[in-house]
Amino acid sequence: MRELTEQSLVAGLDEAAGRCSAVARALQEVGYPALRRRPPGFPALLRAIVGQQLSVASAGAIWARLEDTVRPLTPAALLALDEAALRAAGLSRPKIRYARALAEECASGALDLERLADLADEEAIAALVAVSGIGRWTAEVYLLFALGRRDVLPAGDLALLSAAQRLYGLPERPQPAGLLDRAEPWRPWRGAVAHLLWRYFSTAGAAGAAGAGSGGAPV
Known part of the structure; x- marks a missing residue:
């Protein structure tokens, strides 16, 4: 399971652009995105939930x-705080x-975050979504940004869907399944193309097309 690095991100986008004219066009318009990574572990997964x-x-x-409130940022420290303190953090x-x-x-060891590095993408996602409050988007964001999985595409992300709408000239924002269909030529670099689409979304035109309340890259 090759991880995304600054070098492989560029190589992967070049490879995807060679197979997909839409990726090539986005790359020409906005250039190569920066690699987004977080150290793996409890804080990174908690941040995805936030x-x-x-x-x-x-x-x-x-x-x-929350970082100012939970010190150190560990499972035990978070569990020691009452609801009022966490509500005050937002x-x-x-x-x-x-x-x-x-x-x-x-804390109980039921979820071993270190073990996720040894699991295939879908196995790791299954382990994460077994935890209350973690859906597929959260699991995929963690795999992409904390573990650097190069072929993970958070297809339910609104910014990615809005970017795809603009890039492909679609009359409305596609459904996640539609984005996954279009992403087949991007394999095994769908995570790299996700970085590019978040950058593409962040341009003024894409942000305007997406509408209010949309974000950008999750981290």
């Missing part, structure tokens, strides 16, 4: 407050439940 259904700016602000009640569920799974 970012669910939020804009990048909102998620970033809440995450900054977490909604559902996300407090999800954060605690994750902390409990990690």
Whole structure:
């Protein structure tokens, strides 16, 4: 399972662009994106939960407050805080439940985040979505940004769907299944192309087409 690096990101995008004219066009318009990585572990997965259904700016602000509140940022430290403290940091009640569920799974050893590195993509996703509050998008974001999985595509991400709508000139935003269909030529570099589409989305034209409330790359 080859990881994305700065070098392989460029090589992967070049390879995908050679098979897909839309990728080639996006690359010509916005250039190569920066590689986005987070150290794997509890904080990275918790951050993905915090970012669910939020804009990048909102998620970033809440995450900054949470980092100031939970010291050190470990499962045990989070579980030691009451709901009022976590609410003051900006977490909604559902996300407090999800954060605690994750902390409990990690603290008990039921979820071994280190073991995920040895699992295939779908096996790792299955292990993550077994935790309350973690859906496929959250699991895929963790695999892409914390583990650097090169072929993971969070197809349910609204920014990616909006970018695809603009790139392909579609009358409406595609469904995740539609994006996955179009992404077949990108294999095994769908994660690299996701980086490119987030960059493409962040341009003024794509952001305008996406509408209010959309974010950008989750981290």
